[in-house]
Amino acid sequence: MGKPKILLLGKIDHATASWNALSDVAELVTAQAKNRAEFIEECTSGRLDGVVIICDRAPSSLAVTGKYDEELIQALPKTLKFICHNGAGYDNINVSACTARSILVSNCPNVVDDATADTAIFLILAALRGFNNGIMAIRNGTWKGAVPPPPLGHDPQGKVLGILGMGGIGRNLKKKAEVFGMSVIYYNRKQLDVEQADGAEYVSFDDLLARSDVLSLNLPLNAGTRNIISTPEFEKMKDGVVIVNTARGGVMDEAALVDALNTGKVLSVGLDVYQQEPNIHPGLVSNPHVCLLPHMGTSTVETKTKMEEWTISNVRSALEKGKLLSLVMEQVREVGKD
Numbered sequence: 001m002g003k004p005k006i007l008l009l010g011k012i013d014h015a016t017a018s019w020n021a022l023s024d025v026a027e028l029v030t031a032q033a034k035n036r037a038e039f040i041e042e043c044t045s046g047r048l049d050g051v052v053i054i055c056d057r058a059p060s061s062l063a064v065t066g067k068y069d070e071e072l073i074q075a076l077p078k079t080l081k082f083i084c085h086n087g088a089g090y091d092n093i094n095v096s097a098c099t100a101r102s103i104l105v106s107n108c109p110n111v112v113d114d115a116t117a118d119t120a121i122f123l124i125l126a127a128l129r130g131f132n133n134g135i136m137a138i139r140n141g142t143w144k145g146a147v148p149p150p151p152l153g154h155d156p157q158g159k160v161l162g163i164l165g166m167g168g169i170g171r172n173l174k175k176k177a178e179v180f181g182m183s184v185i186y187y188n189r190k191q192l193d194v195e196q197a198d199g200a201e202y203v204s205f206d207d208l209l210a211r212s213d214v215l216s217l218n219l220p221l222n223a224g225t226r227n228i229i230s231t232p233e234f235e236k237m238k239d240g241v242v243i244v245n246t247a248r249g250g251v252m253d254e255a256a257l258v259d260a261l262n263t264g265k266v267l268s269v270g271l272d273v274y275q276q277e278p279n280i281h282p283g284l285v286s287n288p289h290v291c292l293l294p295h296m297g298t299s300t301v302e303t304k305t306k307m308e309e310w311t312i313s314n315v316r317s318a319l320e321k322g323k324l325l326s327l328v329m330e331q332v333r334e335v336g337k338d
């Protein structure tokens, strides 16, 4: 019998030695397809038969696969048992459809926490202090901007940071925000134990909305969290609240956010993620009180390296032990594995 086949989609940029080392125990294959239609054709033609594991090096794989929706998952090789996704968020993968085909999925938790929380801190400071006004003005050659100048910003010290979603990134952000003198409240599906909460106050969802000076979104996107922040939620917030999103654009209704900015309900915003990337609501692009980043939360050499190493560790574990190191939580629940 030949070695099991691993299909690499996208490109390994950093952990090449670990990837190449897999060739001792597996046959490493790549797709010829350049787009989704070609990839589906390649799968159904039988060229990828025998592939047991997909190493999904997102986001460079995205051009070839598109979303892992029902159509794509049905087309994947019949021999496939594991998809090892190189990202923390996996809202692009229909996990129930994978479970129905007995395909297990892993993601990249933990290794993204520092870089993503750092991005949230940058956006919190930028939004509170109104730094985006200054960045735009100086590049436009108008020094501090219009006459009269834009309103003064605010200090983080003494402000309440509300964290929606207290997983690894939320907890990392909590520690960093405290260094800036913020006090932290949080809402999560489940209250954390005392050690994990580390002094952060657990509040109801409505209390989080009502008490936050700055609200940071740090929860995964799924059917239960899509548009969790929309007009009714903005109405429950303090006047002049600051909103930061480093999670997924889909957790917040962008049109409702633009309305809340226009009425002054929301003072300023920091965003790294959008509902329809790379398209951004024009009401956000044109607003100087909105600091925008093009989904850069994990864009560091160190973090990208750690993500690739972790994904490859999942591939190796699937190969050698038939188990994933970080099975996605829906499958921990649904399949009861690990």
Ligand SMILES: O=CC(=O)O
Residues within 6 Å of the ligand: 086, 087, 088, 089, 090, 112, 297, 298
């Ligand atoms: O957005 C980045 C990730 O999900 O890893």
